[in-house]
Amino acid sequence: MQITLLIATVINFFLQRNVTSKSNTNVWRAAAWYTVAYVVLTFGAAALQALYKTPIYELLMITWRMGATGEAVADVVTMLINALISCAVFFPIFKIIFRREVVVVDSHRAIASELSGLQKRWPRSGWQYCIDKDERT
Structure with a gap:
């Protein structure tokens, strides 16, 4: 699981840098900042999950008595919240890491x-x- 995540992250780095941002900055400096941002965001998102994951599962499974369906819905909701947090945080960081220097x-x-x-x-x-x-x- 972790090896596939590492490969996906490396591919994402080059796609974000070369295709999306068309960055012309130093690739090693960008890779270092990308790594730092990725680690901080991963731990930050995991810490935030501790705040919202349990209440969502309790609401859907216990309060609304949805059982296994509530668990599946809660999985999707927490996944969407996690993706939204990642996009909201990574987008401005990518603008800083993958900037284009004027020549x-x-x-x-x-x-x-x-x-x-x-x-x-x-x-x-x-x-x-x-x-x-x-x-x-």
Whole structure:
């Protein structure tokens, strides 16, 4: 169980860093902060479960007399609460860990490069097309 969780966490790290955030920061520093955040969140979520898990199970199984169905519903409710806590905490932390650093380049060179790329993709821009069309009529 723990090995599969570790593999899923490593895959999630790279997906969050490269795909979701498109981060260009130091991968080792991000991995260290991700590990710290993951450990703190795991223990924090487990500690919070001690506050809400028992009352939910007692409400559904005993107070509402749902028995085994109440246990299954309580499992789903506690799982959803745990997922919500994880998302609410991890999202702002990921914004800090997986930020994009601005790379300053020569603006004239960057603009020229972008324009040449556009020229290759669309040899005739919309304005040129309109001007050429007007000249023909």
